[in-house]
Amino acid sequence: xxxxxxxxxxxxxxxxxxxxxxxxxxxxxxxxxxxxxxxxxxxxxxxxxxxxxxxxxxxxxxxxxxxxxxxxxxxxxxxxxxxxxxxxxxxxxxxxxxxxxxxxxxxxxxxxxxxxxxxxxxxxxxxxxxxxxxxxxxxxxxxxxxxxxxxxxxxxxxxxxxxxxxxxxxxxxxxx
Numbered sequence: 630x631x632x633x634x635x636x637x638x639x640x641x642x643x644x645x646x647x648x649x650x651x652x653x654x655x656x657x658x659x660x661x662x663x664x665x666x667x668x669x670x671x672x673x674x675x676x677x678x679x680x681x682x683x684x685x686x687x688x689x690x691x692x693x694x695x696x697x698x699x700x701x702x703x704x705x706x707x708x709x710x711x712x713x714x715x716x717x718x719x720x721x722x723x724x725x726x727x728x729x730x731x732x733x734x735x736x737x738x739x740x741x742x743x744x745x746x747x748x749x750x751x752x753x754x755x756x757x758x759x760x761x762x763x764x765x766x767x768x769x770x771x772x773x774x775x776x777x778x779x780x781x782x783x784x785x786x787x788x789x790x791x792x793x794x795x796x797x798x799x800x801x802x803x804x805x
Contacts, residue, residue, distance in 0.1 A: 652737055656755070660739040660748050663765070668781035672774035678731060681766050688763040691723050695767065703767055706742045708754050720760060727759045734759040744768050745776035747784070 666675060678684060689696055695703045702710075710716050727734040738761035739753050746752045756764075768774045 656737050656739045660753070664748060664781060667774060667778050668785050672769040672778050673772060675769050677762050677766055677769075680730060681762075683730075684727075684759075684762055685766050685770055687723070687726070688767055691719065700767075700771055700773060703764065703771065704744050704773055706740070706754065706764065708742060711756070711760075720757075723763070724757055724759050731759055731762065740764060741777070744773040745780070747777065747780060 711720060724735060734757065736758045737755055738758045739748065740756050740761050741748055741752050742754055743752050765774070
């Protein structure tokens with residue numbers, strides 16, 4: 630049996646809504662997992678890949694502006710700068726260098742634009758997995774995610790207290 634199919638060309642492929650949805654679901658799941666990690670583990674202790682040291686060093690060497698002004702461009706990401714023609718080219722070269730080193734290096738991921746805040750509609754952009762690692766490893770090592778860690782812990786405590794309150798209320802109803 631022979632097939633007359635042509636090799637897959639991503640430049641001419643149709644955007645299938647179902648595939649896009651699956652990618653979006655994966656990206657949201659990864660973001661939720663990461664937020665849960667930030668809640669439970671002090672960010673400075675997190676290890677995201679086997680090569681965190683290499684990624685961290687390479688990131689700051691390639692993007693020295695991320696270290697300027699007390700790491701202001703790591704605290705708050707400049708999406709337009711990252712996605713400008715020059716920004717895209719600099720990131721493309723960085724990203725491609727991880728092709729054989731990091732699994733799913735170019736998969737889509739969600740990242741918070743402001744390191745001190747949680748994921749949300751106004752605080753989230755879409756990047757590649759290696760960009761996520763590069764930025765978040767640096768944020769973690771430099772203590773820029775410490776505020777997010779405290780915020781996540783406080784939210785979890787509030788949710789737990791609310792759940793306990795509701796359970797107590799239900800228990801009380803059952804006794805009447």
